[in-house]
Amino acid sequence: MTCLHGRHIDPVVFAGLDGANWRLDGYVARGGYETLRRILNEKTEPGKIIEEVKASMLRGRGGAGFPTGLKWSFMPHRFQGQKYLICNADESEPGTFKDRDILRYNPHAVIEGMLIAAYALGTSIGYCYVHGEIWDVYERFCEAMEEARLACLTGKNILGSGFDFDLHPFHGYGAYICGEETALLESMEGKKGWPRYKPPFPASFGLYGQPTMINNVETLASIPSLIKMGGKAYAALGRENNGGTKIFSVSGDVAMPGNYEVPMGTPFAALLELAGGMRDGKKIKAVIPGGSSVPVVPGDVMMQTNMDYDSIAKVGSMLGSGGVIVLDESRCMVKSLLRLSYFYHDESCGQCTPCREGTGWLWRIVRRIDAGEGLPGDIDLLDSVASNISGNTICGLGDAAATPVRSFLKHFRHEFVDHIEHKRCLVQT
């Protein structure tokens, strides 16, 4: 029920949802599939759709923030062979839980978004790769897909237009790394999720070596409304260079953890208020604003920052996936980093030595500092291991593991020093 609280500002993806109206008839009553019908009736030029998406300044909602329209334009238009479209629903970045709510409460928005994308990109087969741990959501999405198929909205000759698009669900089985595009492709090909070298990028060499477009759930769910209102109008919902609305998953020490959809550029302070403010009236200490892989920001700085890609970059962090983890004054930063470091150590796929070995080192060093057994050189050692991982791995997981360590040391170094000198935590005593 993390998005059914009505505490959104100008929502697009979460507009009009009540938890019961996720089915096809509910979606159609909200104006669903009107955009697809119009496109198919008018035989809209695919290039025009891509231009609208470019004009919307929609940036990929999975974490990278890459402009979606530009990404779509990388797909080879005149390619005659099979092309694929994949919805990346392998959401598992700690602090991020928006795709789960979109898939279970507004699944047809994702399906219509995929249909429009498939039409624009000339792909006739699509897959939705759903995170392993959310089986009930996978089942619901399958049900929605079946509704769409029975209504001739997917399959062959959709609504008599001659446009074909077969959509299939794919269920992951527990691997954070498969949220990385090329690891996801490997997984879909029946292999362990080891990221590929890039280039070539999936748009030229993707699933089964064919051109493939991979977009996040929230990105695709935004497409029908974006095309309906027009790219410029969608862009105007947000701020310059940061088009539209964004769903923020707010977790941690707030009164009402949940998903909140707000216009890009909304002040963090307003978002915190939507989430009920700090739990038990405690003071804010720190915020990880874009999922666990982005740099932590001190609370007082965050209270002066707006929630968009550029504003968060200015305070040295990233908007990432929109997973906002809030920590209050009672939290020990060493213990908090320990949880993050264990995660990356556990989830490193093992392909690149710096990440496989380095994430283990990071975790073990933070663990001994937390246990009061830290050595005088441990902070330098953490810095050194983190910098030897960064930039030396095939995919971004290595950087994602190193970033929290470096940012925690940057802003909260004294807590690590205290732990080592006093052999105990001074924050929680």
Place this chain on the structure above:
Amino acid sequence: MLSEKAYQKIDRELEKFPAGSKASAVMAALAIAQDEQGWLSAETMQEVADYLGMPAVAVQEVASFYSMYNTSPAGKHKITICTGLPCALAGAEKTAEYLKEKLGVDYNQTTTDGQFTLKQGECMGACGDAPLLLVDNKRMCCRMTGEKIDALVEELKK
């Protein structure tokens, strides 16, 4: 040996993929096999490998890579708890301690009556509903308290 029903389910998975891409169904096939047999033995993996025309080692590689496959015998019910940072901030570590005490086992152990295996999981993509438990890979239990855990364990014992 997997049942006829399991093979029918695997066949339905195979229909999703283009000809010559049978390996794409391996993750689903292993999940179906595990649902039926409780865990993935070397023999089960060999059977899946033979059916999909893959080397057994390639199937084992997949089974050992993804965390939700049981590559050793597990209890009748597997309870996985997430202790990532957002869950920890919602008290998941205390929840984990409560579970360990209640079941009398540590992570990766099975109760002596063979009923429960406890696992430490990682991000399940539902942090807003923490503390979270995943029961038998398919049932997510949200905002868990001691009381709710007591009721859950009683229900699963039946």
